[in-house]
Structures are given as structure tokens and as C-alpha cells.
Amino acid sequence: MSEFGSNSSVTDSYDEYVMPIWKSLDVPVERAHGCTLEDFDGNEYLDAFSGISVTNVGHGNDAVVEAATNQLERFVHGCSYVHPNEPVASLAETIADVSPGDLQKSFFCNSGTEAVEGAIKLARKYTGSTEVVALEMGFHGRTLGSLALTGNNAYKREMAPALNDVFHAGAPYGYRCPRCEGERCTPSCADDIEHVIGTHTSGDVAAVVVEPVMGEAGIIVPPDGWLERVQEIAHDHGALLVCDEVQTGYGRTGELFASAHFDVEPDILTQAKGIANGLPLGAFTASEAVADAFDAGDHLSTFGGNPVACASALATIDQLRGGIVENVREQGRWLESELDSLEGAHDAVGQTRGLGLMWGIELVDPEKTGPRGVAPAPDADLAASVRDHLRDESGVVIGVGGYYKNVLRLQPPLSMTRDQLQRVVEALERALEAV
Numbered sequence: 001m002s003e004f005g006s007n008s009s010v011t012d013s014y015d016e017y018v019m020p021i022w023k024s025l026d027v028p029v030e031r032a033h034g035c036t037l038e039d040f041d042g043n044e045y046l047d048a049f050s051g052i053s054v055t056n057v058g059h060g061n062d063a064v065v066e067a068a069t070n071q072l073e074r075f076v077h078g079c080s081y082v083h084p085n086e087p088v089a090s091l092a093e094t095i096a097d098v099s100p101g102d103l104q105k106s107f108f109c110n111s112g113t114e115a116v117e118g119a120i121k122l123a124r125k126y127t128g129s130t131e132v133v134a135l136e137m138g139f140h141g142r143t144l145g146s147l148a149l150t151g152n153n154a155y156k157r158e159m160a161p162a163l164n165d166v167f168h169a170g171a172p173y174g175y176r177c178p179r180c181e182g183e184r185c186t187p188s189c190a191d192d193i194e195h196v197i198g199t200h201t202s203g204d205v206a207a208v209v210v211e212p213v214m215g216e217a218g219i220i221v222p223p224d225g226w227l228e229r230v231q232e233i234a235h236d237h238g239a240l241l242v243c244d245e246v247q248t249g250y251g252r253t254g255e256l257f258a259s260a261h262f263d264v265e266p267d268i269l270t271q272a273k274g275i276a277n278g279l280p281l282g283a284f285t286a287s288e289a290v291a292d293a294f295d296a297g298d299h300l301s302t303f304g305g306n307p308v309a310c311a312s313a314l315a316t317i318d319q320l321r322g323g324i325v326e327n328v329r330e331q332g333r334w335l336e337s338e339l340d341s342l343e344g345a346h347d348a349v350g351q352t353r354g355l356g357l358m359w360g361i362e363l364v365d366p367e368k369t370g371p372r373g374v375a376p377a378p379d380a381d382l383a384a385s386v387r388d389h390l391r392d393e394s395g396v397v398i399g400v401g402g403y404y405k406n407v408l409r410l411q412p413p414l415s416m417t418r419d420q421l422q423r424v425v426e427a428l429e430r431a432l433e434a435v
């Protein structure tokens with residue numbers, strides 16, 4: 001456990017009583033507001049990671065707190081699948097309104113991994129097939145079904161196999177793509193999905209599951225036309241296109257859903273993280289025709305669609321549509337140009353990429369060649385040092401991720417102002433100079 005932060009009773013209790021799930025813990029939090037985290041000694045940090053891309057409308061957002069408090073006072077739980085209630089009804093209707101294409105009916109659960117599990121069950125029931133294609137390096141959760149879709153054995157060691165009938169195709173990771181020349185993939189990279197269907201599956205595929213922008217893989221933005229080609233391949237094979245928007249949904253990329261950047265209509269859309277600004281809620285939404293494949297009793301969750309979480313989600317969506325998504329577009333454009341300059345100025349910055357306020361900075365050792373002879377070698381140690389420097393010297397919290405653990409992740413609350421973002425970028429420059 002990190003020595004960082006001085007509230008030893010909390011960190012000691014973690015050591016003794018919380019399962020050891022993470023190698024290094026970050027800033028202990030006593031309270032948070034807006035884009036600021038406060039530790040037990042009253043030290044403040046600028047949060048540029050939002051609790052892994054969750055608190056999209058800012059910590060302690062007044063409208064969300066009020067909606068949650070009102071619902072807490074009205075009633076907390078009645079199991080939303082036994083006792084119909086207003087927050088669930090309104091949220092389902094709102095999601096139908098704001099989601100792409102003819103997505104209409106939602107199922108509510110408590111997390112991203114459950115949303116993916118449910119989507120797979122629905123796709124299986126609708127198509128009558130069990131087989132699923134996902135992407136290498138993609139992330140879909142850690143319960144056994146979604147873990148099978150997650151294309152990275154760092155999460156599976158000694159715990160696989162998780163689910164049969166899951167096959168992986170190449171991701172549109174242009175910077176290190178062995179199939180493409182240059183630093184961007186082309187839409188034809190999606191043809192690997194066709195190849196995997198042809199060579200690994202029976203031909204009857206229930207779903208092709210992809211993240212429109214891959215988050216945990218290192219903020220991988222596909223080239224124009226790629227997702228459209230994925231949809232075409234899925235439909236050619238009778239499979240549903242499942243867009244996993246657990247991380248990209250709810251304004252993160254400058255649209256309410258990242259699918260809207262592309263000319264696609266997902267058959268099922270999975271959501272969680274930012275949906276309720278930090279209250280535990282997940283959902284998957286499908287067209288009426290697909291959703292109606294579920295019969296009563298096919299799926300349920302005791303806590304799913306908790307009214308307090310749903311009331312918070314409604315307030316969150318309201319806030320996003322009331323100017324925060326617009327802020328993402330504006331600040332995202334500015335951040336893109338700042339990060340472009342950073343890429344030009346430092347040999348160790350291999351590539352910067354992102355959309356809206358979801359950015360990855362891939363750090364490399366320019367002296368060494370990377371895996372498969374493509375691009376310079378990933379530098380995970382450098383990424384960890386830069387993250388620590390930002391936190392310890394500038395009080396800025398960012399994430400580190402990517403398949404090679406060498407990608408700095410900037411995913412701040414979407415309400416972050418230009419001044420605050422400027423502080424993040426300046427701190428980043430100082431850290432890159434220093435380490």
C-alpha cells in the first residue's frame with residue numbers, strides 16, 4: 001500500500017481487512033467537491049481521473065445531491081423489479097430519448113460488469129447462439145462472463161477459463177498495430193473480426209462486443225469508418241452489435257454516448273460509471289425487438305435500478321445536457337492541441353490520443369523497439385513516476401493504464417474549467433521534464 005496520506009488508521013485497516021486488490025492505492029479521500037479531492041489532513045488535489053471516469057458532473061454536484069437526498073427521504077428500496085417506481089420509469093424513458101437509434105428498453109443493474117453480463121444473456125436469448133466476439137486488449141469487467149470478454153490475461157491469471165465460446169479479434173490500436181502502417185489503423189482493420197468469425201466460431205455468433213473508444217486498453221480511438229465496418233460484419237453474420245459504453249457514456253467523449261460520433265446504431269448499449277455520478281448503477285438498453293426476447297423471470301437484480309441511484313442518474317443527465325457536454329467539447333479541443341504540442345516536445349511521449357475529455361498519453365523508451373517490432377518500447381516505469389510526480393509535487397491526480405501500463409490517463413470531471421485543465425497540463429509538463 002502507498003505510504004501516501006497520513007491517515008494511518010484508514011490505510012492500516014485497508015491492509016488488514018480489505019482484500020489486496022490493487023498494487024498501489026492513491027490519495028485517501030475525506031471529502032470531495034467539484035474537481036477537488038481533500039485528504040484527511042485537509043490537503044487538496046485536483047482530480048483529473050474522476051474515480052476512474054465516474055464523477056462526470058463533478059464531486060458533490062448540488063443537483064445530484066438534492067435529487068438523491070429527496071429520494072432517500074421518500075424511499076430507498078423496494079426492489080425495482082417488484083415495486084414499480086417513478087425514478088426507474090423516468091430514467092428508462094429518458095435513456096430511450098437520449099440513446100442512439102431505436103434503443104428503447106433498459107434493464108438496470110449496479111455496475112458495468114453486470115451490464116455486460118446481462119447484454120450477453122440477452123444477445124444469446126435473441127439470437128439463439130452462444131458465441132461472442134470481443135477485442136484483444138478490450139476491457140468489459142471482472143465477473144466471470146465479462147472477464148471472458150476482457151482481452152488481457154493480466155486480469156485472468158489463475159482464474160480462467162471463465163466462459164466458453166468467446167473469441168478475440170485485433171483492436172484498432174494504430175500506434176502498435178502489426179496490420180497497419182503509420183500511426184492510425186484503417187477501417188479494414190475491422191476485417192480481423194470477420195477472419196476470427198470465419199476461423200474460430202461455428203458461424204452463428206450472438207454478439208460482437210466493442211468499446212467505441214477503448215478505455216483500459218489505453219484510450220484507443222478507432223479510425224473513421226472502423227465501427228461502421230464492425231457493425232456491417234456483425235450484422236452480416238446475424239450477430240448483434242453491443243457497444244460497451246460503460247466508460248465512454250454520459251458525456252465523456254463530447255457526445256452523450258460515444259457511438260454518436262460514428263454512423264452506427266448499436267443493438268445493445270451497456271452503461272455504468274458516469275450514469276449516476278458515483279452512485280452504483282449500471283444498465284443495458286436494447287431495441288424493443290431485441291429486449292422482448294427476454295421473458296419474465298429471465299433476468300433480475302435485487303438492488304438493480306435502486307431509486308436513489310436512478311434519481312441521481314436523472315439529475316446527472318440533466319446536468320450533462322444543460323451545458324456540461326458542451327464544456328467537454330470546448331475543453332477537449334483545447335486539450336487536444338496542448339497534448340499535440342507535448343507529443344512534439346518530448347521523445348518519451350509516443351502518442352497522445354483521445355476524444356472529448358478522455359485522453360491517453362502513451363509513454364515510451366525511444367531507444368528501444370516495441371513488441372512485434374512496432375513503435376518504440378512501452379515505458380510503464382516512466383508512466384508510474386510521472387503519475388507520482390504529478391500527485392506529490394503538483395497535487396494533481398491522474399490515472400495510468402493501457403495494455404502495457406504505460407499510458408497516462410486524463411479523464412477529469414467533465415465540469416473541469418480551462419484554468420483547472422491548464423494546471424493539469426502545466427503539472428504534466430513539469431513532471432515530464434523532471435522524471
Ligand code: PMP
Pocket residue numbers: 111112113114116139140141142211215216244245246247248272273
Ligand atoms: N466495461 C468497460 C468498458 C469498463 O471500462 C469497465 C470498468 N473499467 C467495465 C465494463 C466494468 O465496470 P465495473 O467496474 O463497474 O464492473
